[in-house]
Amino acid sequence: FGTDTANQVEEALKSFKQANVQTLVLDLRDNGGGYLTAATDILDLFFSSDEVIYQMKEKNSAAKKYYASTDSKYEFVNGYILVNGNTASASELTAGALQSEKGYQLVGTTTYGKGSAQTQKTLSDGSVLKYTYAKWMIPNGTCINGKGLTPDIEVENVSLDGISTKDVKETLKVDCVNTRIKSMQKMLNILGYSADREDGYFSVATQDALKKFEADNDLTVDGEYSQNDKQMMIARMMIYINNHENDKQYEYLMKIIK
Incomplete structure (x- = not known):
């Protein structure tokens, strides 16, 4: 305004x-x-x-x-x-x-x-x-x-609260606990990769979800969260949230209008 x-x-x-x-x-x-x-x-x-x-x-x-x-x-x-x-x-x-x-x-x-x-x-x-x-x-x-x-x-609608764009300076692995892991888990779940939690603990199930994301996006498939993984995940999130098909509020409104 x-x-x-x-x-x-x-x-x-x-x-x-x-x-x-x-x-x-x-x-x-x-x-x-x-x-x-x-x-x-x-x-x-x-x-x-x-x-x-x-x-x-x-x-x-x-x-x-x-x-x-x-x-x-x-x-x-x-x-x-x-x-x-x-x-x-x-x-x-x-x-x-x-x-x-x-x-x-x-x-x-x-x-x-x-x-x-x-x-x-x-x-x-x-x-x-x-x-x-x-x-x-x-x-x-x-x-x-x-x-x-x-x-x-x-x-x-999809909430982006808690998603971090901060650099992943050290590769994060299974059994790590970190706020960047929490952010990663939320993005994985939004993008449909079914991490088992969003509390920042790097579980084996989280690792499996990350591996699937890495494989789908031509990244090194090691199940370890790196800066390259984060950058690709943020890019995929931007595409996701800018797609009207993923905007539940907009989609509902269009149904009302039609």
């Missing part, structure tokens, strides 16, 4: 309306947000000037309502927003406002829950102080800070 995001969104919305698109999908997964003004500029595209787009509450003061600044808006018959645990801040404001006021359905998992507004000041010595000065709320007054937005349709 940067300085030009709203302009880019509006260009897309214009082309959608010209093509008579009836269903709009916003993918805000893994979107950590950005400028609050960018979120409000985007919401201006969907709300009219008599509608609240968010509320803000500073310490020791009543909540203040903020309205859309224009009357021009885009309407779609159906609206969906893909969200996950990394959907935060300005992206949560956008998703929450569209969900509560425009009936957009959230598909995915509960969002991060960052409902605070921050600013910064430059001090006399040139250092910068960044601080939280208020909490924002979605239009109906709900504060999502620490709670997140609850999806209308909950769909779990």
Whole structure:
């Protein structure tokens, strides 16, 4: 959510309306947000000037309502927003406002829950102080800070939490215990090689799964986790997660739309 995001969104919305698109999908997964003004500029595209787009509450003061600044808006018959645990801040404001006021359905998992507004000041010595000065709320007054937005349709997806891209400096073997082994086991399981665990202990079953991966990818088949194994595994993971067929949330949404 940067300085030009709203302009880019509006260009897309214009082309959608010209093509008579009836269903709009916003993918805000893994979107950590950005400028609050960018979120409000985007919401201006969907709300009219008599509608609240968010509320803000500073310490020791009543909540203040903020309205859309224009009357021009885009309407779609159906609206969906893909969200996950990394959907935060300005992206949560956008998703929450569209969900509560425009009936957009959230598909995915509960969002991060960052409902605070921050600013910064430059001090006399040139250092910068960044601080939280208020909490924002979605239009109906709900504060999502620490709670997140609850999806209308909950769909779990492949989680990449715990997967490490750090170099494997020493080859890891059976009976080793290491966080890199834990990462390897998770990747093997995601890619369909059935390691027996994901706790970081290098078992014989983990070795067998690694050997199958090595054989399938023209690596040295020794069942020992090396830097070459890790690099290939990361590459295969990137291909996997960028394939829509492996995106459970996207796949579910496409079934709804069709």
